[in-house]
Amino acid sequence: MIIKKIRMKYRALCTDIDGTFLDKNREISPRTLSAIKQLPADFPIILASSRMPSAMRHLQATMNRLDNPMICYNGGFVIHYGDNGLELLDTVKIPLETCDHITSLTAGSDIHTSLYFEDEWYAPQDDAWTQKEITSTKVQPVIKAWGAVHEDWHSRKAGAHKVMCMGPADQMDRLYQQLKQTKNEDLHLYRSKDTYLEIAPKSISKASALKQLLALKYDISLSEVIAFGDNYNDIELLKEVGYGVAVSNAREEVKAVADEITATNKEDGVAMMIEKHLLGD
The missing domain is CATH 3.30.1240.10 (Hypothetical Protein, Haloacid Dehalogenase-like Hydrolase; Chain: A; domain 2)
Known part of the structure; x- marks a missing residue:
């Protein structure tokens, strides 16, 4: 259950996948999965990655979040699978x-x-x-x-x-x-x-894609998002959201812009932050 004041402060979660969200087996760990399942169904969990949709969709299924949008290709392809099938929110391609x-x-x-x-x-x-x-x-x-x-x-x-x-x-x-x-x-x-x-x-990023996605689907601002990352393509995202968290295995440049540094992806760093900032008695 989310504490009322915390839920008002953070209304969505956005996370990088590889090196941040997944464990050493490239899976969602039991602890992380348990933390996510305690969040309300209407609390968006948005995956933002350089991966293609198929490489993210099975992770959404594991979390029972198939109805949440996702940011693919670092913001180049932003999509949402809804009741009417695939909804394209944005697409930017290399000619x-x-x-x-x-x-x-x-x-x-x-x-x-x-x-x-x-x-x-x-x-x-x-x-x-x-x-x-x-x-x-x-x-x-x-x-x-x-x-x-x-x-x-x-x-x-x-x-x-x-x-x-x-x-x-x-x-x-x-x-x-x-x-x-x-x-x-x-x-x-x-x-x-x-x-x-x-x-x-050059014109896209995870941060710009997230801002557009939130406006189109949720009427949520970047300041109401907690986000997680580990690498160079996460820097702008962690700087722009309300609360940016770097895993401790992140690049030093990423840690430098983060509001907080958590444990490594192999030590359930994201789960720790969900429990700390989003879950309560």
Whole structure:
């Protein structure tokens, strides 16, 4: 049960997934699940991630929150599954010509380039990088070369909600610098690890997506939200909401902007904060 004064202060929860919300097995821990299930059904639990919808939907099902909106691709694809099916709240894509530029830079290298549009994931081959993502997200890709993807997307007037490049650290460093020099005005270049580069449109963020989502669906302001994160793409979110919490395994830059630092994701840090700030006698 939520204490009345706390519920008035925080009317929604928004959390990053990987490295923040999930445990060492990439699942929602029993303690976290128990804490969430004590929150009222009309208290929004909003997942905000670089993941695709299918990689988030099973987590919503585990929480019995299939009716809550979600922020996919760091804010590039904001959706809600309601009584009438999928409701699109916002979509921002990387144009095809920019995808062409990215894939041209990775051609002939050891870099794996996966491309995402809505709930579609295209991988160039079934390699170790593909298998790692399957294990992490529980989603299967379509194996298809960029040329075939380009032709399909051109006919559908589609683009990439996310491009994810994975490979040797030295090659990733070089790709990052090349894109920073040529496309820095257009793209977010997010290094989640030294072997990863996640690419998204510059105009979106988790914070901007959350603000729009709350206004459209709930009439809730950012100041009434408690949010959790661990990495660079969570900084703006934690700064903008009413109360931003970083897990203790977060980047130092994330901790620096947080209102509070909790335990690591492997130690149920999010659950601890739900119990502290949202649940009571």
